Amino acid sequence: MIRNFKLVAALALSMCASHIAFAQEVMAPATSMAAEDSVYADFGGKAGISTIIDNFLVIWKADPRISKALAEADVERLSALLKEQIGQLTGGPEKYSGTDMKTAHEQMGIRNANFNALAEDLQLAMDKSGVPSRAQNKLLSKLAPMEHQIVTK
Amino acid sequence: MHLNRFRKFTLLALLTSAYAIPAFAEDMSSSSFSPDMGKLLATGGVSSVEGAAGGGITPWALISGYGTRDSYGANVHYTRLKTSDFSLDTYGAAVGIMDRVELSLAKQDFEGKDGPLNGLKITQDIFGVKVKVAGDAVYDQDTWMPQVAVGAQYKRNKGLSGIINAPVTALGAVKENGVDYYASATKLYLEQSILANLTLRVTKANQMGILGFGGDLHDRYKPLVEGSIAYLLNKNWVVGTEYRMKPHNLSADNEKAYYDLFVAWFPTKAVSITAAYANIGSIAAPETMNKDDQKGLYLSLQAGF
Numbered sequence: 001m002i003r004n005f006k007l008v009a010a011l012a013l014s015m016c017a018s019h020i021a022f023a024q025e026v027m028a029p030a031t032s033m034a035a036e037d038s039v040y041a042d043f044g045g046k047a048g049i050s051t052i053i054d055n056f057l058v059i060w061k062a063d064p065r066i067s068k069a070l071a072e073a074d075v076e077r078l079s080a081l082l083k084e085q086i087g088q089l090t091g092g093p094e095k096y097s098g099t100d101m102k103t104a105h106e107q108m109g110i111r112n113a114n115f116n117a118l119a120e121d122l123q124l125a126m127d128k129s130g131v132p133s134r135a136q137n138k139l140l141s142k143l144a145p146m147e148h149q150i151v152t153k
Numbered sequence: 154m155h156l157n158r159f160r161k162f163t164l165l166a167l168l169t170s171a172y173a174i175p176a177f178a179e180d181m182s183s184s185s186f187s188p189d190m191g192k193l194l195a196t197g198g199v200s201s202v203e204g205a206a207g208g209g210i211t212p213w214a215l216i217s218g219y220g221t222r223d224s225y226g227a228n229v230h231y232t233r234l235k236t237s238d239f240s241l242d243t244y245g246a247a248v249g250i251m252d253r254v255e256l257s258l259a260k261q262d263f264e265g266k267d268g269p270l271n272g273l274k275i276t277q278d279i280f281g282v283k284v285k286v287a288g289d290a291v292y293d294q295d296t297w298m299p300q301v302a303v304g305a306q307y308k309r310n311k312g313l314s315g316i317i318n319a320p321v322t323a324l325g326a327v328k329e330n331g332v333d334y335y336a337s338a339t340k341l342y343l344e345q346s347i348l349a350n351l352t353l354r355v356t357k358a359n360q361m362g363i364l365g366f367g368g369d370l371h372d373r374y375k376p377l378v379e380g381s382i383a384y385l386l387n388k389n390w391v392v393g394t395e396y397r398m399k400p401h402n403l404s405a406d407n408e409k410a411y412y413d414l415f416v417a418w419f420p421t422k423a424v425s426i427t428a429a430y431a432n433i434g435s436i437a438a439p440e441t442m443n444k445d446d447q448k449g450l451y452l453s454l455q456a457g458f
Contacts, residue, residue, distance in 0.1 A: 111191075111221070111223055112221045112223065113191025113224070116192065117191070123388060133387040136388075137343040137344070137346045137385065138344055144291055144343060147292040
């Protein structure tokens with residue numbers, strides 16, 4: 001029983017430790033973060049992110065689940081804003097200049113499945129550019145909470 | 154009105170589903186009835202040995218299947234665990250409704266392969282219900298809040314067969330049926346590519362119920378802890394380790410904790426394969442004269458949508 005208790009205590013302690021480490025990393029709100037040069041570098045910097053977003057839009061356009069939304073969008077403006085946003089979220093010098101997520105999406109009636117489809121397409125674009133999984137997940141950890149503002153239906 | 158335990162359980166499951174269905178029906182009018190397969194890969198967990206979604210040996214707060222909150226999903230699974238002296242085959246199905254309610258059915262076939270219990274078979278049916286009550290493991294990246302679910306597993310031991318035909322109470326258990334209740338908290342830390350789960354369970358089951366419920370040492374509900382930590386290698390591969398505390402109700406069985414080290418592969422949303430190295434402690438050791446920890450390979454296949 002003592003042996004079991006030590007193991008359980010270690011498990012609980014490691015969960016608490018990861019909570020604390022996690023909390024310290026995300027004290028800042030999701031739209032701005034401390035510089036993480038390694039993630040920005042993993043994404044290939046400004047040029048790499050530009051390629052990823054270009055590919056992302058191609059994949060999105062070909063995705064029957066959500067291609068309709070792109071047909072109704074100003075793709076050039078969207079592309080520029082996405083590059084700013086991803087650049088900022090991965091620790092680059094870019095600054096997102098668009099409206100907040102809630103305002104930008106509230107008229108679109110987006111469902112959870114649509115949001116996930118978009119995330120999957122972004123993953124495909126990141127895979128295509130060889131962004132390491134850990135770096136991809138770090139970006140996704142910043143994008144995931146936006147689901148609460150973007151999904152309205 | 155007196156309801157036996159099984160009827161109480163069925164009523165609980167129906168009320169739980171009724172809570173989800175009116176909203177679901179309303180939504181059906183505005184969207185297609187076909188399953189949306191909209192959840193992200195691997196976010197339905199795998200099928201545990203008792204049928205609930207989660208890890209291999211413990212339930213998580215994740216809801217089975219790929220149906221989002223606007224839809225549903227379902228899957229079937231088959232799992233084989235083979236140790237030096239025993240084998241455990243489990244197979245079953247699970248349904249996830251609106252990513253909020255999970256219903257599962259699993260059948261466990263346990264068989265002694267060596268020593269005095271060679272040829273002894275014990276089977277058990279498990280009907281599970283799980284409800285997500287708070288949080289979201291995937292989207293709540295910016296808070297400490299985990300996804301929380303509560304669940305129950307109604308277990309019916311069908312008795313011994315093979316070398317002997319008898320109810321499982323012949324091995325010392327007080328009852329042939331029992332209900333486990335549990336609460337799970339699951340959190341995905343995408344920043345670290347880590348998933349952690351903590352489950353608290355109250356149970357009277359001996360070896361998950363394979364050796365019945367309650368015994369000569371204890372016959373009351375015991376709170377037990379189960380934990381899993383997993384690392385996301387990439388979107389298709391997860392490795393991890395799990396631990397599950399067990400009760401010790403039977404003097405005839407030196408029941409110990411279960412441990413495993415697993416790797417799960419999710420090639421598509423249609424199928425997943427999990428392989429694990431599991432240690433399920435010794436089973437009915439005084440009778441088998443076998444004090445060895447039962448260690449072996451676990452292989453599980455899940456298919457669905």
